[in-house]
Amino acid sequence: MWDFRTEPDFQAKLDWMDTFVREECEPLDLLFPHIGQPYNTENAAARAILKPLQDQVREQGLWACHLGPDLGGQGYGQVKLALMNEILGRSMWAPTVFGTAAPDTGNAEILAMFGTAEQKSRYLQPLLDGDIVSCFSMTEPQAGADPKEFVCAARRDGDEWVISGEKWFSSNARYAAFFIVMAVTDPDASPYRRMSMFVVPAETPGIEIIRNVVVMPDREELDEGTHGYIRYNDVRVPADAILGGAGQGFEVAQARLGGGRVHHAMRTVGKCRRAFDMMAERVLSRRTQGELLADKQMVQQFIADSWIELAQFRLLVLQTAWIIDNEPHGTARTDIAMCKVAMAKIFADIISRAVQIHGSLGVTAELPLYEWWTSVPSLALADGPTEVHKATVAKQVLKGYRPAAGLFPSEHIPTRREAARARYADILKEHGLA
Ligand SMILES: Cc1cc2nc3c(=O)[nH]c(=O)nc-3n(C[C@H](O)[C@H](O)[C@H](O)COP(=O)(O)OP(=O)(O)OC[C@H]3O[C@@H](n4cnc5c(N)ncnc54)[C@H](O)[C@@H]3O)c2cc1C
Numbered sequence: 001m002w003d004f005r006t007e008p009d010f011q012a013k014l015d016w017m018d019t020f021v022r023e024e025c026e027p028l029d030l031l032f033p034h035i036g037q038p039y040n041t042e043n044a045a046a047r048a049i050l051k052p053l054q055d056q057v058r059e060q061g062l063w064a065c066h067l068g069p070d071l072g073g074q075g076y077g078q079v080k081l082a083l084m085n086e087i088l089g090r091s092m093w094a095p096t097v098f099g100t101a102a103p104d105t106g107n108a109e110i111l112a113m114f115g116t117a118e119q120k121s122r123y124l125q126p127l128l129d130g131d132i133v134s135c136f137s138m139t140e141p142q143a144g145a146d147p148k149e150f151v152c153a154a155r156r157d158g159d160e161w162v163i164s165g166e167k168w169f170s171s172n173a174r175y176a177a178f179f180i181v182m183a184v185t186d187p188d189a190s191p192y193r194r195m196s197m198f199v200v201p202a203e204t205p206g207i208e209i210i211r212n213v214v215v216m217p218d219r220e221e222l223d224e225g226t227h228g229y230i231r232y233n234d235v236r237v238p239a240d241a242i243l244g245g246a247g248q249g250f251e252v253a254q255a256r257l258g259g260g261r262v263h264h265a266m267r268t269v270g271k272c273r274r275a276f277d278m279m280a281e282r283v284l285s286r287r288t289q290g291e292l293l294a295d296k297q298m299v300q301q302f303i304a305d306s307w308i309e310l311a312q313f314r315l316l317v318l319q320t321a322w323i324i325d326n327e328p329h330g331t332a333r334t335d336i337a338m339c340k341v342a343m344a345k346i347f348a349d350i351i352s353r354a355v356q357i358h359g360s361l362g363v364t365a366e367l368p369l370y371e372w373w374t375s376v377p378s379l380a381l382a383d384g385p386t387e388v389h390k391a392t393v394a395k396q397v398l399k400g401y402r403p404a405a406g407l408f409p410s411e412h413i414p415t416r417r418e419a420a421r422a423r424y425a426d427i428l429k430e431h432g433l434a
Helices: 008-031 044-059 078-088 104-114 117-128 249-283 297-326 333-357 369-374 386-398 413-423 425-430
Strands: 134-137 153-157 160-171 178-184 195-201 207-213 227-238
Touching: 008 044, 008 078, 078 249, 078 297, 104 117, 104 134, 104 195, 104 249, 134 160, 134 227, 160 178, 160 195, 160 207, 178 227, 178 249, 195 227, 195 249, 249 297, 249 333, 249 369, 297 333, 333 369, 333 386, 413 425
Parallel strands: 134 178
Antiparallel strands: 153 160, 153 178, 160 227, 178 195, 207 227
16 A cells, blocks of 8 residues: 555654754754764864754654664654655754764664674664764775775784775764774685674774865865775774674675665755755746746746656655565665665756756855755765666666567567467458458
């Protein structure tokens, strides 16, 4: 049964969230606008505002809603989470206020799934409580999209593992209390069993942040980089620092990335909607040649195309969420890849139209469009490039198809007409049509 209604009780929670995000979270975006600030646990002023807001979220029972009840969440499932994340996506700070900020969400999930009791109490609990932030250290300077090319290695030395190598784009490394590091532990094993995942406390000797890489629109001279280029110089961790088993690195990474991608897509629906709202307000406010921008047909095309694309994208995300909730684990793999591709494209389309509609104001730093625009390329790269996800979609979809049985395609009209004639030969003959 398909049903697009939201239960009244849950709608009331969404309404509360909507007001709370606009009134309480968006001011944080204005006061502490840099992308790294929600993760900077040393920003005392921001934390002083943040903590009471997080308490209010907890009081509403809306803290860390991506988690099951066993970990302090509500276990709402992905469809409800999608509706919530649409609201959170409006604001950069909102996910932190609600305990659902990436990459900590994904790191919490794999600690919950694969962690030992000791790892859970030491790392997971403070992460879930919002007291610390974490870093996922997988991509390397020479390879990203294909983890089979990774070379950062960990070798066993008595009761310890010794990690050596470099990692690239380890987001929030500078603020993190611990790192989850993927390293080659058995170079001779099959490609998907060569690597393991390690939980490494930030204070471990040998972790060197070569630099905090700056992405557009940030500035190096303002020390705004948040993506750690890291060298692990013979970093020693105890044998039990491994997350999951030895050789399980790929499996752990996969478990983490699916959820992260779809949650990003959910939040992107919210950002697209906010950009659309800006566009709609502008075309109804700005005049040219004696009429509103809204009266111009090409502008109407912008509005219609954006609204249709957004509706399609939103339905894709909700359908994917529904599949995750209702079908066996792994069924949504293709759908998640579709969401990942669509989110980068539709975000780019809507933001570029919103910028254009705002004219010169659209290219200034005086509107949120500036920051969103500069984040367009990242959306098509982080958690895997668009091309890789398109390839996944194509390969999975094609598994449901077979080659044509004969020389011509199965839809070849003369061939099919011949078969239809043969099927009804007697009747056609009776009516003089044979
Ligand atoms: C904002 C941001 C945050 C990130 N945070 C983290 C993080 O916290 N931790 C972490 O470990 N990593 C992180 N990453 C890294 C991210 O996972 C990688 O950028 C991504 O996997 C791509 O790897 P790469 O950058 O090395 O590009 P490459 O692998 O070098 O790919 C470059 C380009 O080659 C093409 N390409 C690659 N593979 C294929 C293919 N199979 N078919 C066709 N074309 C292909 C695509 O055009 C692709 O964009 C982050 C990236 C960004 C942008």
